[in-house]
Amino acid sequence: MGKNNLYDKSYAFAIRVVKGYQFLSKEKREFVISKQLLRSGTSIGANVAEANGAISKSDFSSKMSIAYKEALESKYWLNLLKDTDFINKKTFESMHDDADELCRILFSILKTTRINIK
Template sequence: MEWETRGLRVTESANSEYGASKNRKYDLEDRLLEFAVTVVELTESLPNTRAGNHIAGQLLRCGTSPLSNHGEVEAAESHKDFLHKLRICLKELRETKRWLRLVGRLKKLGQPANLTACLTEIEELIRIFAARVRTAEKNAK
């Protein structure tokens, strides 16, 4: 699966203290949805072995979590809540990256066709969420 990166950054309007921005250049939720779909498809391609099942379960949990947690970010009740939920998304994305790297290293698991695209997209999502956390921390001061 090809990922459309568009080279754009997530931007929030100046008048939005926390919660979803009305002026985003692209829809981050759509990107997270597509990523979650790809993670599910990747886990389904892993072998039905003890290691394959364990990794698939872990990858399913952390790889689909940012999508639902992003919904929590958009419904944040305060700036502190917004920042906390952004950090959860970032933490789950970083965990997903580690599991994906493990899949890439384990020869017995095979090489899923969409692994390279997943690794590229996870790097971009991590950068987006890390930047959002930094911005939110700066705005909290």
């Protein structure tokens, strides 16, 4: 897809989420919360990829908005996994920081996009 910082960061986050899901399901026997994180965490990059192929500014904004919401949801599931002792503080902080960075980037893009659509 060429050089795209957001795409690369969301793809790397998705890889971490998949590996986290593998660990949680095999080692901790946790399936429900980790599956929710798997869905939201991998959806961020998928929506960014779709936005890169958007056919209009509003289509682009819509996909970025979904990606932003999925990143927020991922932060929720990470908090829940930490607070139920399925992941340790170090893992939580690292993954939460990555999700938070994605949120900041996506929100900035949304602000700019929505201003330019008006």
